[in-house]
Amino acid sequence: MPINAAGRMIPSTxxxxxxxxxxxxxxxxxxxxxxxxxxALQKCGLKNGDTLSFHHxxxxxxxxxxxxxxxxxxxxxxNLRIAQTAFFNVHExxxxxxxxxxxxxxxxxxxxxxxxxxxxxxxPFPVILRSHGGRWSAVKRDELHINIAIIAASTADExxxxxxxxxxxxxxxxxxSQIDAMHADHVIIVTDTISDYxxxxxxIQERYVDYVAHVDKIGDPKNIMSGTTKITEDPMKLQIxxxxxxxxDAAGIIKDGMIFQSGAGGISLAAMKFLDERLEExxxxxxxxxxxxxxxxxxxxxAGRVKNIYYSQVFDEYSVKFIQNDLGLPADIGHYAxxxxxxxxxxxxxxxxxxxxxVDTSFNVNVNTHSDGxxxxxxxxxxxxxxxxxxxxxxxxxxxxxxxxxxxHVTTISTPGDVVDAIVTNEGIAINPNRQDLxxxxxxxxxxxxxxxxxxxxxxxxxxPKELELTDTIVGMTKWFDGTVLDVIRQVKR
Amino acid sequence: MPINAAGRMIPSTxxxxxxxxxxxxxxxxxxxxxxxxxxALQKCGLKNGDTLSFHHxxxxxxxxxxxxxxxxxxxxxxNLRIAQTAFFNVHExxxxxxxxxxxxxxxxxxxxxxxxxxxxxxxPFPVILRSHGGRWSAVKRDELHINIAIIAASTADExxxxxxxxxxxxxxxxxxSQIDAMHADHVIIVTDTISDYxxxxxxIQERYVDYVAHVDKIGDPKNIMSGTTKITEDPMKLQIxxxxxxxxDAAGIIKDGMIFQSGAGGISLAAMKFLDERLEExxxxxxxxxxxxxxxxxxxxxAGRVKNIYYSQVFDEYSVKFIQNDLGLPADIGHYAxxxxxxxxxxxxxxxxxxxxxVDTSFNVNVNTHSDGxxxxxxxxxxxxxxxxxxxxxxxxxxxxxxxxxxxHVTTISTPGDVVDAIVTNEGIAINPNRQDLxxxxxxxxxxxxxxxxxxxxxxxxxxPKELELTDTIVGMTKWFDGTVLDVIRQVKR
Numbered sequence: 001m002p003i004n005a006a007g008r009m010i011p012s013t014x015x016x017x018x019x020x021x022x023x024x025x026x027x028x029x030x031x032x033x034x035x036x037x038x039x040a041l042q043k044c045g046l047k048n049g050d051t052l053s054f055h056h057x058x059x060x061x062x063x064x065x066x067x068x069x070x071x072x073x074x075x076x077x078x079n080l081r082i083a084q085t086a087f088f089n090v091h092e093x094x095x096x097x098x099x100x101x102x103x104x105x106x107x108x109x110x111x112x113x114x115x116x117x118x119x120x121x122x123x124p125f126p127v128i129l130r131s132h133g134g135r136w137s138a139v140k141r142d143e144l145h146i147n148i149a150i151i152a153a154s155t156a157d158e159x160x161x162x163x164x165x166x167x168x169x170x171x172x173x174x175x176x177s178q179i180d181a182m183h184a185d186h187v188i189i190v191t192d193t194i195s196d197y198x199x200x201x202x203x204i205q206e207r208y209v210d211y212v213a214h215v216d217k218i219g220d221p222k223n224i225m226s227g228t229t230k231i232t233e234d235p236m237k238l239q240i241x242x243x244x245x246x247x248x249d250a251a252g253i254i255k256d257g258m259i260f261q262s263g264a265g266g267i268s269l270a271a272m273k274f275l276d277e278r279l280e281e282x283x284x285x286x287x288x289x290x291x292x293x294x295x296x297x298x299x300x301x302x303a304g305r306v307k308n309i310y311y312s313q314v315f316d317e318y319s320v321k322f323i324q325n326d327l328g329l330p331a332d333i334g335h336y337a338x339x340x341x342x343x344x345x346x347x348x349x350x351x352x353x354x355x356x357x358x359v360d361t362s363f364n365v366n367v368n369t370h371s372d373g374x375x376x377x378x379x380x381x382x383x384x385x386x387x388x389x390x391x392x393x394x395x396x397x398x399x400x401x402x403x404x405x406x407x408x409h410v411t412t413i414s415t416p417g418d419v420v421d422a423i424v425t426n427e428g429i430a431i432n433p434n435r436q437d438l439x440x441x442x443x444x445x446x447x448x449x450x451x452x453x454x455x456x457x458x459x460x461x462x463x464x465p466k467e468l469e470l471t472d473t474i475v476g477m478t479k480w481f482d483g484t485v486l487d488v489i490r491q492v493k494r
Numbered sequence: 495m496p497i498n499a500a501g502r503m504i505p506s507t508x509x510x511x512x513x514x515x516x517x518x519x520x521x522x523x524x525x526x527x528x529x530x531x532x533x534a535l536q537k538c539g540l541k542n543g544d545t546l547s548f549h550h551x552x553x554x555x556x557x558x559x560x561x562x563x564x565x566x567x568x569x570x571x572x573n574l575r576i577a578q579t580a581f582f583n584v585h586e587x588x589x590x591x592x593x594x595x596x597x598x599x600x601x602x603x604x605x606x607x608x609x610x611x612x613x614x615x616x617x618p619f620p621v622i623l624r625s626h627g628g629r630w631s632a633v634k635r636d637e638l639h640i641n642i643a644i645i646a647a648s649t650a651d652e653x654x655x656x657x658x659x660x661x662x663x664x665x666x667x668x669x670x671s672q673i674d675a676m677h678a679d680h681v682i683i684v685t686d687t688i689s690d691y692x693x694x695x696x697x698i699q700e701r702y703v704d705y706v707a708h709v710d711k712i713g714d715p716k717n718i719m720s721g722t723t724k725i726t727e728d729p730m731k732l733q734i735x736x737x738x739x740x741x742x743d744a745a746g747i748i749k750d751g752m753i754f755q756s757g758a759g760g761i762s763l764a765a766m767k768f769l770d771e772r773l774e775e776x777x778x779x780x781x782x783x784x785x786x787x788x789x790x791x792x793x794x795x796x797a798g799r800v801k802n803i804y805y806s807q808v809f810d811e812y813s814v815k816f817i818q819n820d821l822g823l824p825a826d827i828g829h830y831a832x833x834x835x836x837x838x839x840x841x842x843x844x845x846x847x848x849x850x851x852x853v854d855t856s857f858n859v860n861v862n863t864h865s866d867g868x869x870x871x872x873x874x875x876x877x878x879x880x881x882x883x884x885x886x887x888x889x890x891x892x893x894x895x896x897x898x899x900x901x902x903h904v905t906t907i908s909t910p911g912d913v914v915d916a917i918v919t920n921e922g923i924a925i926n927p928n929r930q931d932l933x934x935x936x937x938x939x940x941x942x943x944x945x946x947x948x949x950x951x952x953x954x955x956x957x958x959p960k961e962l963e964l965t966d967t968i969v970g971m972t973k974w975f976d977g978t979v980l981d982v983i984r985q986v987k988r
Contacts, residue, residue, distance in 0.1 A: 006858065006907050010979045014968065015619055022978040025912040028833070028882050030841040125509060159837050187836070197842070198782060198802055198823060207828060207835035288692060308692055326820055329692060334701060339522070341701035342681070343653050347524040348691070364500065388522050413500050418519040474508065484516040485504045 032158040033212045037190060038071050040211035041148065044186035046072065048079045050147040053139075053184065055176040056086035056109070057152070057164055057313065061223030064152040064190050066093045067215060073102050081105035083144055085135060085176045086378050087114045090223065098123065107144055108135070109378020119374040119475055122491050127375065127476040129368055129414075131383035132176070132312075133337030133344070134481030139179045140340060143483055149180035149187045151204060152218050156191040160209025163201035165323060167193040169217070171224050172293070172314025173323065174203035175332045181208035192218045203330075225316055231273055231296075232266035236426045240395045241270035243424050244353050245278050250445035251391055251438060253350040254278055257287040261352035261385050262297045264315045267395045271353040272296055279305045290336065290345050291381065293319040293328065301328070310345050312336045337384040339481045346381075346388030354382055356396040358410040361451045363417030363432045365394055366410035368478055371403050373468045373492035375476045379414050383481050386419040391438070394420055398427045404458035406451065407465050413487040414478055427457055469493040526652040527706045531684060532565050534705035535642065538680035540566065542573045544641040547633075547678065549670040550580035550603070551646070551658055551807065555717030558646040558684050560587045561709060567596050575599035577638055579629060579670045580872050581608045584717065592617065601638055602629070603872020613868040613969055616985050621869065621970040623862055623908075625877035626670070626806075627831030627838070628975030633673045634834060637977055643678035645671045645698060646712050650685040654703025657695035659817060661687040663711070665718045666787070666808025667817065668697035669826045675702035686712045697824075719810055725767055725790075726760035730920045734889045735764035737918050738847050739772050744939035745885055745932060747844040748772055751781045754800075755846035755879050758786045758809045761889045765847040766790055773799045784830065784839050785875065787813040787822065795822070804839050806830045831878040833975045840875075840882030848876055850890040852904040855945045857911030857926045859888055860904035862972055865897050867962045867986035869970045873908050877975050880913040885932070888914055892921045898952035900945065901959050907981040908972055921951055963987040 001009040004021035012019060035043070052072075054065050065084060070093070072080065078101045086109035087094060095117045097103045107128040110118060118127060130138060138144040153174060154167030164171045169192065181187050181204050189204065189212045232238060244267075248254050254275070262272055273296060279286060286306040289297050293311040295318040300306050309328035314320055322328065331345050338344060357377070358366040367382050369375050386392040396405045406425065421438060423430045428449035431439050442448070469492065476489035495503040498515035506513060529537070546566075548559050559578060564587075566574065572595045580603035581588060589611045591597045601622040604612060612621060624632060632638040647668060648661030658665045663686065675681050675698050683698065683706045726732060738761075742748050748769070756766055767790060773780060780800040783791050787805040789812040794800050803822035808814055816822065825839050832838060851871070852860040861876050863869050880886040890899050900919065915932060917924045922943035925933050936942070963986065970983035 004979065006910050006980055007856075008907060008981045010982060011968070017619075019971075020978045022910070022974045022980045025881060025910045025974060027884070027913055028838070028841045029884070030837055033837075125511075159842070196781075196801075198804065198839070200823065202823070205829055206837035206839075207832060209836055287690075307690075308694075310692065329694065329696070335699055338701060342703055343524055343527075343700035344522070345692070345700075347522045348653070362501075387519060390521070390523070413502060416500050416516070416519045419521055474505070477513075480516045480519060484514045485498065486500055486516045487502045488504060 030159055033160050033209060034158050034194060034214050035211050037067065037213035037215055038075065040188045040213045041071060041075065044148045044188060044210060046075065046077055046148060048077055051081040051083055051145060053083040053146045053149045053180045054085065055152065055174065056084060057171045057174065057176065058219040058224050060088040060090045061219040061221060062088065062090055063217055063219045064150065065091055068150050069094065069097050069102060073097060078102055079104050081107065083146055084108040086111055089113045110375065111377055115376045116374055122473050122475045126474045129379055129476055129478045131379040131481045132333050132381045133339050133384040134479055136179050136333045136338045137340045137481060138483060139183050140338065141483065146180055146184035147186065149177060149184035151177045151181065151187065151189050153189050153191040154218065155193045155195050155199060156189045156212050157195055157197040157199040158212065159197055160189055160206040160212055161199040161202045162189045162191065162204040163199060164203060165201040169219050169221050169224060170320050172320060173330045175312045177204060178332050179334060186210050188213050190215055190218060192216060231269045236397065237267050238270055240424055240426055241267050242274050243429060244271045244393050244395060245274040246446055247393060247422060247424060247429055247442065248351050248391065249278060250442040252441060253391060254282060254284055256285055258350045259288045259290065259348045260286060261291045261346065261349050261389065262289045262294065263353065264292045264294055265355050267355060268353045269294065269296060276300045276305060290331065290349065293322065295319060298322045337381060344388060346385050349385060349389035351391040351393065352385040352389040353393045353395060354386065356394050358405055358407060359394055359396060359423050360407050360410045361455050363420040363423065363451065364410045364413045365415040365420055366412045367414040369412040369489055371411055371465060373411060375489050379478065383415045386415045392419060392421045394423045396425055398425045398454055399458040399462045402462050404462045404465050406454040406458045408455060412478060412489050416486065423451060423454065425454055427454060430454055524653055527654050527703060528652050528688060528708050529705050531561065531707035531709055532569065534682045534707045535565060535569065538642045538682060538704060540569065540571055540642060542571055545575040545577055545639060547577040547640045547643045547674045549646065549668065550578060551665045551668065551670065552713040552718050554582040554584045555713040555715060556582065556584055557711055557713045558644065559585055562644050563588065563591050563596060567591060572596055573598050575601065577640055578602040580605055583607045604869065605871055609870045610868055616967050616969045620968045623873055623970055623972045625873040625975045626827050626875045627833050627878040628973055630673045630827045630832045631834045631975060632977060633677050635977065640674055640678035642680045642682060643671060643674035644682050644684055645675065647683050647685040647698065648712065649687045649689050649693060650683045650706050651689055651691040651693040652706065653691055654683055654700040654706055655693040655696045656683045656685065656698040657693060658697060659695040663713050663715050663718060664814050666814060667824045669806045671698060672826050673828060680704050682707050684709055684712060686710060725763045730891065731761050732764055734918055734920055735761050736768050737923060738765045738887050738889060739768040740940055741887060741916060741918060741923055741936065742769065742845050742885065743772060744936040746935060747885060748776060748778055750779055752844045753782045753784065753842045754780060755785045755840065755843050755883065756783045756788065756791045757847065758788055759849050761849060762847045763788065763790060770794045770799060784825065784843065789813060792816045831875060838882060840879050843879060843883035845885040845887065846879040846883040847887045847889060848880065850888050852899055852901060853888055853890060853917050854901050854904045855949050857914040857917065857945065858904050858907045859909040859914055860906045861908040863906040863983055865905055865959060867905060869983050873972065877909045880909045886913060886915045888917045890919055892919045892948050893952040893956045896956050898956045898959050900948040900952045902949060906972060906983050910980065917945060917948065919948055921948060924948055
């Protein structure tokens, strides 16, 4: 029997088990993790070919992605894979870093400018588009392995506890990065505000953090709050929103204890406003609103017409103040939408109202590409909430200008028709024929049409969709949240 | 190229990566997870040889362990390994289940009756004793694989969100079981109180939970709160406690921003009381108290003499009310003490005051066995806080009745001398000679003696320790929190 460092005789094996003798103990101390961004990247062993991840919660006001990639460039490192949750127009400098080989792969949403560029100038490997829940699970299952997670925080303490809830550039709780923090080889918090230990809000805890990079500014507060929180004033869209609530009512889901998803798009917000009015009219108290938080939802809560709020994102200043006062329950993306978990907050959704760039006669929805084939948007929570809700409502006009929106085949499948229950348009409501139960329920209470009729109406008004001429090159892929490939996005011939 | 379930052509491989085509989507719904304990165990596939885990936060009022093992017995399942965080006297029925072969292995603290029994009637495999942090890391590293985690909660909702903070039998936040919930094959919440979804306190979230077993009573509230929160009235112990604070003062750590551990043992509590008086006297504001919460610490906080509280356990009714009002910061055992993490709350501890059943001239500490060789106590946070603190103070009398407490070799090493800085006894203070820096600092400010002198004093008063006659059978093992074996506990000859 070996003698261990404490002088005791220890068996090496016993029955089937083996034992390692104690080799000595030492004191554990913490040293401040605060450093420069460049130093942090170097200490995390940044090298060619690494995967770096980011969250998108600073939205179009984000300075962190551009600062980080500029630093990587200065360090002479190339061939990165970027695993952001989303890019916005503010990330246009990414295009230069693609041109000079700093970035060669992207797995994450690419909204706007960067998406447009890549659509015409494909990367050596297709962009992988995933839903919120799909990305969480891809990191968890190590399908998407992250070398260095870069996590923007509006405040952090010197040991690495970090939040987005307080600070000059508060953007709401960090919700996307917990899984990166748990699974990445290295974790860097990037913040412009250091507070005393221990930070009261700990969206990310010190146990996961290697370094805290202290920068001048994480973003431009004017553009951090999304500005998508204005209710539409377009009469057509207001009508669609109103019809959504009539459909919910006809389906019998506007009742005590209902659970609904609150989005921040124009029609979704209007639908929430009309839903609120209906709750009041019917004297109904909902159980829970999930998803993104806006003043509208805070007001519904404070008026007592919904008992609980689960928030994963926060979209306006008012809502930031709301959660700073410990109101509502935070739900990180794993709690909200991880498909590999034993239960997600969205699995109880009675209804969700979602948008579309196109829908087809199989009820497939496209939110990623325009009808000209350009890849301009992410999936977000579209797939997740569609699958989690009992009544998934897609809203869109039947056509836009010369372009049929309801069509035979969507350009790209973002969410499969299997989980879409109804399409509400400016020319009527179509229910997915797979949902005979729903059809039976609403028939007689509300006017219905068929998806074929809507498609025909679109084709009559605009002609058939223009056939896209495609190359063999795959620009991007949409994945279903279980990791399988839903569709490919091919380059359009110029 | 195969065509996927959405009718799209998908490449099977691209560069080095392989892709699985989408196979179809379905709606996700939740169904209530509430069931009977027996049904839950059956549905989790309970079988011979399984490992079942429990937390100890209902302490000597716990009904959950006994109920569960009785149910296992009724189901005819045998040969279990139990991985509780701790047993108390209330768990005496375990002895019967050991005798009839339901339980054949134990990895966890066995306080009192069960420990006494096993000391004389060894199991086929030694009991493995780990610290709080060591157990967390053993589960995380899969050294201790759990088949079914049984998690007692004072309130849960039907989807499995669970807490110990509210409800008739509230015991404080569930802090030990998060790692079990994340790594066990199956997870059962056991509760006597079901509340509306979503539960406001979510110590364990629905994403980890398979079933919610609804039982009549999880415990006896009279015995859930430990009763260890009385400050000692023994003049000798009060003197030791006072000397601890003098030592802290001499070491220069009683200053603005200090971080200290708050325990619930008699001497530790008294030391906290004297520390509080010293804080006031010196007009010092501490940064943070970590560990177990008692009214005393709440009072220090509310008087403004410590700015923050991190609590992992809650020891009295007053403190339960305190945290129900969102005061203080919860720290689960991973945040508090996981040695495999990138930072623990205890790594910043300036000081901790801990007890001992024996100490030796190498500053090794025994808290697990009595000098007669019986295994009667767990390690708790002893190792963790000793290693995490800058000044780890061990308190004990030099001898008890005929038994020398300070001695040449402790019966069992629970915490190695490498991380012990000072022994404060009723006959003087000894500083670990490894800590020359500390010795230099305190010399002249406080009277010191040597550990040899204390041992000699003990031997003069009592004679040398009686040599134990041991068999070859190993009854238990103490592990250092990195998973290595610190010591073995052998059966004493009758």
